[in-house]
Amino acid sequence: MPRVHEGAPARGARAFAASASSLTAPIEAHLRLLLGCGGDERILPDADSGRTRYGTLLVPAPAEISFSSSTASTISEHGYAAALRVLQRLLDQGARSRLQLQDWLGLIRAELAASCGSGSTEVVLAASGTDAELIALAIAERLLARPVTNIVLAPGETGSGVPKAAAGLNFLPTSCLGGPVAVGERLAGWAGADIEAAAVEIRTPDGAPRDPAAVDHDVAVLAERALARGRAVLLHVLDTSKTGLGGPSREVAAGLAALAPERMLVLVDACQLRCPLALLRADLERGFLVLVTGSKFMAGPPLSGALLLPRSIAARLETAPLPPEGLADYSARLDWPERLQETFARELTTTANLGAGLRWTAALAELQRYASIDDGIKAEFLSAFAAEVRRQAALVPGIAPLDDRGHGIVPSASIVPLAIARPDGRPATYSQAQSVQAELRRPLPGHARIIHVGQPVEVGHRAVLRVCASAPQAGLVAERLADGADFDEAFAPIAHDLEALFAKLGHVLAGQAP
Numbered sequence: 001m002p003r004v005h006e007g008a009p010a011r012g013a014r015a016f017a018a019s020a021s022s023l024t025a026p027i028e029a030h031l032r033l034l035l036g037c038g039g040d041e042r043i044l045p046d047a048d049s050g051r052t053r054y055g056t057l058l059v060p061a062p063a064e065i066s067f068s069s070s071t072a073s074t075i076s077e078h079g080y081a082a083a084l085r086v087l088q089r090l091l092d093q094g095a096r097s098r099l100q101l102q103d104w105l106g107l108i109r110a111e112l113a114a115s116c117g118s119g120s121t122e123v124v125l126a127a128s129g130t131d132a133e134l135i136a137l138a139i140a141e142r143l144l145a146r147p148v149t150n151i152v153l154a155p156g157e158t159g160s161g162v163p164k165a166a167a168g169l170n171f172l173p174t175s176c177l178g179g180p181v182a183v184g185e186r187l188a189g190w191a192g193a194d195i196e197a198a199a200v201e202i203r204t205p206d207g208a209p210r211d212p213a214a215v216d217h218d219v220a221v222l223a224e225r226a227l228a229r230g231r232a233v234l235l236h237v238l239d240t241s242k243t244g245l246g247g248p249s250r251e252v253a254a255g256l257a258a259l260a261p262e263r264m265l266v267l268v269d270a271c272q273l274r275c276p277l278a279l280l281r282a283d284l285e286r287g288f289l290v291l292v293t294g295s296k297f298m299a300g301p302p303l304s305g306a307l308l309l310p311r312s313i314a315a316r317l318e319t320a321p322l323p324p325e326g327l328a329d330y331s332a333r334l335d336w337p338e339r340l341q342e343t344f345a346r347e348l349t350t351t352a353n354l355g356a357g358l359r360w361t362a363a364l365a366e367l368q369r370y371a372s373i374d375d376g377i378k379a380e381f382l383s384a385f386a387a388e389v390r391r392q393a394a395l396v397p398g399i400a401p402l403d404d405r406g407h408g409i410v411p412s413a414s415i416v417p418l419a420i421a422r423p424d425g426r427p428a429t430y431s432q433a434q435s436v437q438a439e440l441r442r443p444l445p446g447h448a449r450i451i452h453v454g455q456p457v458e459v460g461h462r463a464v465l466r467v468c469a470s471a472p473q474a475g476l477v478a479e480r481l482a483d484g485a486d487f488d489e490a491f492a493p494i495a496h497d498l499e500a501l502f503a504k505l506g507h508v509l510a511g512q513a514p
Contacts (some may be wrong), residue, residue: 038355066453069470072302079362127176128303144232147194157241178329207460243412294363307470433463
């Protein structure tokens with residue numbers, strides 16, 4: 001059996017091998033184990049509660065209400081069933097050869113390319129969006145073959161580990177494949193590399209959204225200065241932040257890349273996966289790299305990331321210098337396109353990441369279902385969702401949606417950030433917002449249902465919680481419409497869950513100390 005890795009330590013690989021020869025072990029127990037492996041401590045379930053640090057479970061929780069798709073979602077029943085079918089098929093086959101794993105992971109890459117790209121798109125799978133950031137940096141540093149300036153947007157509104165990963169540093173105490181690592185240290189093989197990370201904010205210090213033209217200007221200045229110093233540039237385009245903003249414009253990014261195509265790569269951070277899929281196809285046609293995850297809007301289980309590559313980039317990697325050896329802590333050989341497994345990725349020491357593959361299987365089931373929904377239905381669903389959140393929020397003291405629209409900004413309709421106030425009217429602190437989020441996940445008298453919302457984000461002097469739509473909710477509405485319901489009837493279950501959320505949120509806020 002090929003060497004597989006499923007966590008740190010690699011106990012999942014042993015469990016998988018044992019399950020292949022066991023006729024009595026319940027397959028769901030193995031699926032639950034594997035869904036929590038091949039990642040890092042973010043998805044290790046607590047021994048008592050069975051929940052991850054996000055508050056999610058490794059199994060569907062249909063009795064719970066989930067509006068947390070900006071951070072992480074509990075796996076959907078549809079996605080869980082898909083992962084269960086795949087695992088059963090792998091166990092029936094024995095999954096003892098590299099070829100069988102290659103076929104399965106190759107199919108995942110092909111389906112992801114077909115959904116988000118085209119026939120010329122290549123895909124590298126990853127344990128998370130932050131792991132994929134390290135992979136993108138390794139590609140840029142090796143292809144551009146000179147000191148690299150990595151320009152990221154709004155690091156406080158992407159991921160907590162992104163600033164470290166963007167500089168080539170270990171971002172958590174454990175890696176997805178290599179076990180314990182030293183946080184803040186360079187990956188092995190990059191100790192002497194000249195990599196600098198620079199950031200551009202999309203909000204002012206008081207939390208107001210910045211003028212998009214000012215964001216474009218700041219990005220252009222940083223990129224042009226780096227190029228003038230003889231450096232290479234990896235430029236991020238943030239499609240959707242944690243609070244629904246983006247920048248710089250794709251047109252500005254394309255114009256900058258044209259200044260020095262041999263020294264610049266553009267990376268679209270579409271980890272939220274909230275934009276039209278056609279936009280990602282256009283990005284890839286422009287020669288941009290694209291980061292996506294299946295664990296946010298698509299409601300796959302956390303963690304699942306992928307880096308989409310234009311074929312021209314993949315072709316150049318076949319003859320590029322090998323990545324730093326430390327990338328083996330974050331990437332498995334069969335994560336890569338087949339043409340790169342014997343070239344650029346040939347020295348990665350782990351053959352396959354089964355946990356990430358199963359998480360992507362679940363996410364793809366939702367992605368493909370969402371892609372089949374009529375665009376008009378999607379737009380009507382998202383508009384109704386944002387309007388209903390704002391309507392119900394207005395009825396609860398201590399809650400105010402961010403007024404980004406009042407600044408001429410059009411944020412994503414699928415994320416509605418809510419500023420939380422204390423009983424005395426002062427803005428809640430970050431830790432207080434965390435406490436509110438945690439209380440929503442507890443059964444309370446008169447409010448027994450567990451409710452998930454997105455993790456707090458600091459926006460200027462305020463802390464916001466995020467109420468987020470997800471692809472499975474859009475799929476539910478589409479199915480009810482197909483069964484003959486009118487839109488209000490089809491949307492009613494979502495509206496009912498929002499009523500439960502705001503009733504409980506009002507109860508929690510009323511009981512807080514000043």
